Amino acid sequence: MIVKTLKKDSDFVAFVNDIDLTKSLLEKDALKLDKLINKYAVLIFRNQNVSDEQQIKFTELFGKIEESGVKSNITKPDARRLSTKIADVSNIDKNSKVFKHNDPRRIFNLGNRLWHSDSSFKKIPAKYSILSGRTVSKQGGNTEFADMRAAYDGLNLKMKNEINDLICMHSLIYSRQRLGFDMTKELSADEIKNFTPVEQPMVRIIPMTQRKLIYLSSHIGKIKGMLRPDSMCLVDDLIEYATKSKFVYIHKWKRNDIVMWDNRQTMHRVRHFDDTKEYRDMRRTTVLGEERLI
Secondary structure: OEEEEOOOOOOOOEEEEOOOOOOOOOHHHHHHHHHHHHHHOEEEEOOOOOOHHHHHHHHHHHOOEOOOOOOOOOOOHHHOOOOOOOEEOOOEOOOOOEOOOOOHHHHHHHHHHOOEOOOOOOOOOEEEEEEEEEEOOOOOOOEEEEEHHHHHHOOOHHHHHHHOOOEEEEOHHHHHHHOOOOHHHOOOHHHHHHHOOEEEEOEEEOOOOOOEEEOOOOOEEEEOOOOHHHHHHHHHHHHHHHOOHHHEEEEOOOOOOEEEEEOOOEEEEEOOOOOOOOOOEEEEEEEEOOOOOO
């Protein structure tokens, strides 16, 4: 296993070479990768032609897999094309047809183009995500990652003190509302209950490194104790600040890339591609967090 950092002396983004994720890894290799993801927040593995089963097995080295289902998207169980252990972040249906322009699933997935952290809208938010590019778009479709540790470090003391104890409300409903997508028209009242807002701290500490970071996401719709307009102005200002180019890595996908990131320490978003014409098959497995934050 050879590790090469994106920039000299950087602690954000590393390429991991001379490793074959189609084969079983030794426990010592998994422990090393766990230390690396805590240090660098984003790991990139090139030329990994994994099957779904191999991706699942690799993911399970780091903890329990988060099941994808009714609390994560609007796809009905009988319309799924993949195991519930895999989040299907593609633009194709179970018959391998590209979503039509007005398909609610396509419109819902546009939320992935907003800056977010996976599953911040769940009581126990996600720890790591592992995304496999099985078929990538010819143009566009890059994924951008923002280093929320560096963003916190760059805040002045006044702003750090202002946000240190804030509690935010997260829900998929909030992020989709930003796009004008009304989930209440697609789901029943009982289904909507799956997306009840949850509380998360705005500032987190990573246990292994003891580093502080800003825990932001477009899933935030309100800050406790603040009017919603004031809440959203602050959240949007912080997202704008934290996604300046100096904090961001842009990943240009190649077929069979695997990117692993730490949702606690980063935000990410996918960029525009022609999603009604280009076939893009992207499969994500997600490691559950260990505990509730509040």
